[in-house]
Amino acid sequence: MRKIKSIFSLFLFVLGVQFSIFAQNTSLKPVSYTVVTKKRQTYTVQQYAHVFSESKHNIVGFAPELKGLKAVRLPLGSYKNGSHDALKLNFSHPSKLLIGVFKDTSADYLQPNQLGNAQLVIQNGVTVTGLPAVDVYALDFKKGIQTILPNQKGLFMVLGALNNANSLVQTDAKMLDGREWKFPYIIEDFSDEKPLFKVIGGQDAPVIDEGMSGTEGIQGGFEGGRVVKIKDTYHMFPTERAGEKGVDYYYDRVKTKIGHWTSKDAIHWKRESTIYQASGVYAITEDDNPMNDRRAAIWSYMPVFNEKTNKWYGYYLAYTVHKEIEPNHSFGRIWRCESTVEGIDGIGGPYKDMGIIMEPGLDSQPWEGRQGVASFFPYQVGDKFFGFYSGAYPFESWADYPKKSGKGWFVALAESKSLEGPWSRLNKGLEPIKTIHPQFVENPIVSQLPNGLYIAIFDGGPEGWGHHLPNMIGYTLSKDGVNWSEARYIPIETKVKKWWDIMRTPLCLIPEGNDEYTIVYNAIDLKRRFHPTGMVKVKLDREVMEQRLKDLK
Structure with missing residues (x-):
């Protein structure tokens, strides 16, 4: 009987930890930053958000804790081939920058080993039409102007910045692989062009x-x-x-x-x-x-x-x-x-x-x-x-x-x-x-x-x-x-x-x-x-x- 009670107590403890993790990662505190690099726009993480310039790819699913974060719209072509200008951001406070890494080993995409000392925060955190599933990593940066992943080739996402004091834990949002959406499409008022x-x-x-x-x-x-x-x-x-x-x-x-x-x-x-x-x-x-x-x-x-x-x-x-x-x-x-x-x-x-x-x-x-x-x-x-x-x-x-x-x-x-x-x-x-x-x-x-x-x-x-x-x-x-x-x-x-x-x-x-x-x-x-x-x-x-x-x- 005592053994059953111990197992039950352990179950409650684990369940409590899970609820705590969920609460921590859905109560994130964003910090402000500005984009220093010219011709780089920001967007809000939300349904249908257009994530790359020069493309039709849009968000159709994301972990709820990401909603409302300020992200950066990167040019798709130049990031895939490595010809892009370095992305520079000016952080108002020491920050954790959330980087979306596509789960594909081809040279078109940034790989997790290129991130250095980054923390995996959300597995399968975002679905983008026509693109692989996305894992979300947190990368620490100091206050002030910082260069983001210089000299790194391959496509990735910048999904927002958090207060460095945020304690993050790993979760799995179970978002689908975006390649199930075989044909990316243009959504009025979310793409590069003005809506009709x-x-x-x-x-x-x-x-x-x-x-x-x-x-x-x-x-x-x-x-x-x-x-x-x-x-x-x-x-x-x-x-x-x-x-x-x-x-x-x-x-x-x-x-x-x-x-x-x-x-x-x-x-x-x-x-x-x-x-x-x-x-x-x-x-x-x-x-x-x-x-x-x-x-x-x-x-x-x-x-x-x-x-x-x-x-x-x-x-x-x-x-x-x-x-x-x-x-x-x-x-x-x-x-x-x-x-x-x-x-x-x-x-x-x-x-x-x-x-x-x-x-x-x-x-x-x-x-x-x-x-x-x-x-x-x-x-x-x-x-x-x-x-x-x-x-x-x-x-x-x-x-x-x-x-x-x-x-x-x-x-x-x-x-x-x-x-x-x-x-x-x-x-x-x-x-x-x-x-x-x-x-x-x-x-x-x-x-x-x-x-x-x-x-x-x-x-x-x-x-x-x-x-x-x-x-x-x-x-x-x-x-x-x-x-x-x-x-x-x-x-x-x-x-x-x-x-x-x-x-x-x-x-x-x-x-x-x-x-x-x-x-x-x-x-x-x-x-x-x-x-x-x-x-x-x-x-x-x-x-x-x-x-x-x-x-x-």
């Missing part, structure tokens, strides 16, 4: 949520669609993940509806009608077979006004749904419909189907995958029309059809002489557009900025479900509507409360005057079955807009 859009506010909670009027019978919330504004009224056509009560939540993605909602302020919404209702019937074969119900799930309704015919057209996606083969949504077909009511006020329909404009067939390419054609959005450039169409879960070759699919969400362009069609894959769809993002672009919606630049706003891909993607609303620019720029991503949680875990699809970029725009979006709280709808406001910087126009080739 500044987030200026919005709602700190969903504008449509479970239990609100109009959501009766919608088990799983919303995903995708479009919002347009006519006079003083917003019209939204979301995919309603209706499902059925008492049926597993996955069925929310199968038995869907296209709803019509209206609002005067993009905050308070009223459900007006159902435009389309999917059958919810699962496929009976694994291939693209007419025996299957090809309208089992309906998604991604895009209303577009045709001035020539004075009618609203709708473009939407209908899937075959297999119960077991991933992706369950398969062999998408794009339908076009027309409002039976003429004029701009006929947006509410009713609508009649005019037929399929794009589908799997002889012109399809393996990259379109099992899910393609997976969305469609038409827009006009001069006297021609183009349309973004998408594919997902690509086949490496047609030998993989119909079950062996890979991962990737891609877009390409179709072209036509009219909104009615016929539509053909541009350049026969041989390759998707990878200038925007090499792995994930979903549901782009195109409009024009005041200087004529085309802009497509889109779903930038989840941080979740095994994916390490931007998890933000993205946009891309084009001078001619055909060649599209690398994406930028908008971190709206910098100005509104983040109520979501996974950011999904933006439904609009609506100009409101004074260079302000409204974005309505769908997002996911993983603790809940219902996927709500949110709203945010952004402001356009015209000076940046003009510079982007000049930069585009």
